[in-house]
Amino acid sequence: MGVTALNRIERFQDLEVWRTAHTLVLGIYRLTKNFPREELYGLTSQIRRAAVSVAANIAEGFKKRGSKEKIRFYNTSQGSLAEVEYYLLVVRDLQYAKETYELDRLVEQTGKMLNGLIASIEAKY
Numbered sequence: 001m002g003v004t005a006l007n008r009i010e011r012f013q014d015l016e017v018w019r020t021a022h023t024l025v026l027g028i029y030r031l032t033k034n035f036p037r038e039e040l041y042g043l044t045s046q047i048r049r050a051a052v053s054v055a056a057n058i059a060e061g062f063k064k065r066g067s068k069e070k071i072r073f074y075n076t077s078q079g080s081l082a083e084v085e086y087y088l089l090v091v092r093d094l095q096y097a098k099e100t101y102e103l104d105r106l107v108e109q110t111g112k113m114l115n116g117l118i119a120s121i122e123a124k125y
Contacts, residue, residue, distance in 0.1 A: 012062040017113035021055035021077070024106040028084070031103065035096055043096075047087035053080035054110065067125045074118050081111055 012018050028051040032044045054077045061073025085107050088100045 009062075012059040015058065015062060015117075017110060017117055018055060018058045018062070020106060020110045020113060021051075021058055024084070024103065024110060025051045025055050027103050027106060031091070031097055031100070039096075043087060043090060043094075047084060047091070050080045050083035050087060053077070054084065058114075067121050070121055071118055074114055074121075078111065078114050081107060081114070 009015060025048075028047055032039075032048060035044045057073045057077040057080065061070045061077070064070045064073060085104075088103055088107070091097050092100055
């Protein structure tokens with residue numbers, strides 16, 4: 001799916017971690033679509049911004065040439081991912097959603113993949 005016959009990663013969209021993060025973004029947008037109107041500039045905006053930041057920093061890091069630069073962007077993704085994890089806790093505590101299991105799973109999965117990606121870059125250099 002998007003990966004060449006030689007299994008080369010040529011675009012950020014070829015990264016499984018980016019695809020998982022993008023799925024998280026879409027899920028967050030669906031979740032927040034029906035949040036209370038008074039949350040539009042609060043929780044809705046914050047959780048969407050953090051989720052988009054995860055995927056966007058993976059994309060930007062992919063294009064960086066140096067390993068330190070790549071890792072810096074992937075670390076920023078991890079920070080944004082922690083924000084999303086916290087905001088999902090707030091969502092549950094405020095009872096804006098009954099269940100966030102799938103989104104929580106995507107957060108965990110993305111985090112593990114980011115850790116693996118960073119470790120693989122560090123091992124090469």
